[in-house]
Amino acid sequence: MKKKRRILLGAMAVFLSVLVIWTVWGNTALELNRYTVASDRLPEGFDGYRIAHVSDLHNTEMGKENEKLLTVLREAEPDIIAITGDLIDCRRTDIEVALQFTAAAMEIAPCYFVAGNHEARISGYDELKERLTEQGVIILEDARVNLEQSGETIVLLGVNDPGFPTDSLGDDSGTVMTRKLQALSQDKDGFTILLSHRPELFESYVDGNIDLVLSGHAHGGQFRIPFVGGVLVPNQGWFPEYDAGLFEEKATTMIVSRGIGNSVFPFRFNNRPEVILIELESEESK
Numbered sequence: 001m002k003k004k005r006r007i008l009l010g011a012m013a014v015f016l017s018v019l020v021i022w023t024v025w026g027n028t029a030l031e032l033n034r035y036t037v038a039s040d041r042l043p044e045g046f047d048g049y050r051i052a053h054v055s056d057l058h059n060t061e062m063g064k065e066n067e068k069l070l071t072v073l074r075e076a077e078p079d080i081i082a083i084t085g086d087l088i089d090c091r092r093t094d095i096e097v098a099l100q101f102t103a104a105a106m107e108i109a110p111c112y113f114v115a116g117n118h119e120a121r122i123s124g125y126d127e128l129k130e131r132l133t134e135q136g137v138i139i140l141e142d143a144r145v146n147l148e149q150s151g152e153t154i155v156l157l158g159v160n161d162p163g164f165p166t167d168s169l170g171d172d173s174g175t176v177m178t179r180k181l182q183a184l185s186q187d188k189d190g191f192t193i194l195l196s197h198r199p200e201l202f203e204s205y206v207d208g209n210i211d212l213v214l215s216g217h218a219h220g221g222q223f224r225i226p227f228v229g230g231v232l233v234p235n236q237g238w239f240p241e242y243d244a245g246l247f248e249e250k251a252t253t254m255i256v257s258r259g260i261g262n263s264v265f266p267f268r269f270n271n272r273p274e275v276i277l278i279e280l281e282s283e284e285s286k
Contacts, residue, residue: 022270023267023269026268026269026270026271026272027262027267027268027272027273028062028273029272029273030062030068030069030072030260030272030273030274030275031272031273031274031275032072032075032076032274032275032276032277033274033275033276033277034276034277034278034279035246035255035276035277035278035279036278036279036280036281037212037253037255037278037279037280037281038280038281038282038283039191039211039212039280039281039282039283040282040283041190041191041211042154042191042211042280042281042282042283043149043150043152043153043154043190043191043282044150044152044282045149045150045151045152046147046149046150046152046154046191046280046282047280047281047282048279048280048281049079049149049279049280050076050077050078050079050277050278050279050280051078051079051080051081051082051193051214051277051278051279051280052073052076052078052080052081052082052109052275052276052277053081053082053084053214053255053257053275053276053277053278054069054073054081054082054083054084054105054257054260054275055083055084055085055086055116055197055214055215055216055217055257055259055260056084056085056086056116056216056217056219056257056259056260056261056263057083057086057087057088057098057101057259057260057261058086058087058088058089058118058259058260058261058262058263059087059088059089059092059093059094059097059098059261060260060261060262060273061097062260062273065100065104066097066100066101066104069101069260069275070101070104070105070108072275073105073108073109073275074108076275076277078108078109078277079109079149080109080110080111080112080147081105081108081109081110081111081112082111082112082193082195082214083102083105083111083112083113083114083137084114084116084195084196084197084214084215084216084217084257085113085114085115085116085117085118085119085161085197085216085217086116086117086118086119086197086216086217086259086261086263087101087102087113087116087119087128088118088119088122088128089118089261089263090118090121090122091263091264093122093124095124095127095128095131098128099128099131099132099135102132102135102137103135106135106136106137110136110138111136111137111138112137112138112140112145112156112158112195113132113137113138113139113140113158113195114139114140114141114158114159114160114161114195114196114197115139115141115160115161115164115197116161116197116216116217117161117162117163117197117198117217117234118263119161120160120161120163120164120165121163139158140156140157140158140159140195141158141160142158142159142160142180142183142184143157143158143184144156144157144158144184147193153190154190154191154192154193155190155191155192155193156192156193156194156195157181157184157185157192157193157194157195157210158194158195158196159177159180159181159184159194159195159196161197161198162176162177162198162201173198173200173201173235174201174203174204177196177198177201177204177205178204178207178208181194181204181205181207181208181210182208185208185209191211191212192209192210192211192212193210193211193212193213193214194208194210194212194213194214195213195214196213196214196215197215197216197217198215198217198235199215199216199217199218199236199242199247199254199256200217200233200235200236200240200242202242202247202249202252202254203249205252205254206249206250206252209251209252210252211251211252211253212252212253212254212255212278212280213252213253213254213255214254214255214257214276214278215242215254215255215256215257216256216257216259217233217234217235217256217259218230218233218234218236218240218242218243218244218256218258218259219233219258219259219262219263219268219271220243220244220258220259220268220271220274221233221239221240221243221244221271222262222265222268222269222271223268223269223270223271224243224244224268224269224270224271225270226270229243229244230243230244230271242254242256243256244256244257244258255276255278257274257276258271258272258273258274259273259274260273260274260275261273
């Protein structure tokens with residue numbers, strides 16, 4: 001009996017050790033995941049255009065001064081870098097860590113940023129905006145810009161998180177988002193990309209006829225179960241529909257990043273932090 005007990009305790013110790021090693025590795029082993037998005041609405045000049053998508057950094061440093069993250073971005077060779085919110089964490093805000101990352105990222109490619117719910121919660125957001133702008137980061141606060149390549153143009157939209165006080169006027173988040181997209185989409189023609197922190201508003205993006213949406217917020221469901229997906233996501237609850245990866249409905253494609261950092265939960269499980277690289281493909285050029 002004592003021998004069996006020792007064997008059982010030994011097996012449990014090995015299992016727990018493996019579990020701890022797997023969890024620690026899974027929270028630091030940053031990976032690059034690639035997607036190709038093809039559309040007959042994309043101009044030929046944008047065939048092969050590359051977008052690096054970074055989300056939910058939450059003041060995390062991947063390597064000293066985020067060198068691990070920056071190395072992944074350099075090797076991806078993006079045309080632009082899209083940052084979809086929560087650069088900082090409202091519970092342990094460190095603007096300097098965020099700014100150190102964006103300053104280095106701007107040396108790799110032009111950066112476009114939309115705020116997340118954590119930016120909406122901090123009193124120092126105006127300072128963060130001002131200093132990001134000084135670095136040359138383009139902040140899209142319910143705004144649109146044109147991206148130009150080979151003499152052709154596509155539209156990039158960016159919306160503020162619904163958590164900002166200016167959006168808290170009694171309407172639900174879906175109604176607020178629909179209203180924003182209607183305003184931004186006036187005179188819109190051609191292929192359109194939207195940066196928005198919240199994946200749960202996918203139906204509003206579909207109704208807005210957006211071609212490609214880049215989003216975050218879900219942290220991949222924090223804990224992922226094989227063949228099931230994420231366990232728990234803010235604003236979606238248990239076993240959410242939009243936890244990570246690619247979703248399609250009608251003419252709209254949404255790619256949800258699992259993000260890089262953590263917030264309420266200090267660790268993630270079976271859910272490596274990621275950078276996403278999207279390559280656009282023009283079906284007109286085929």
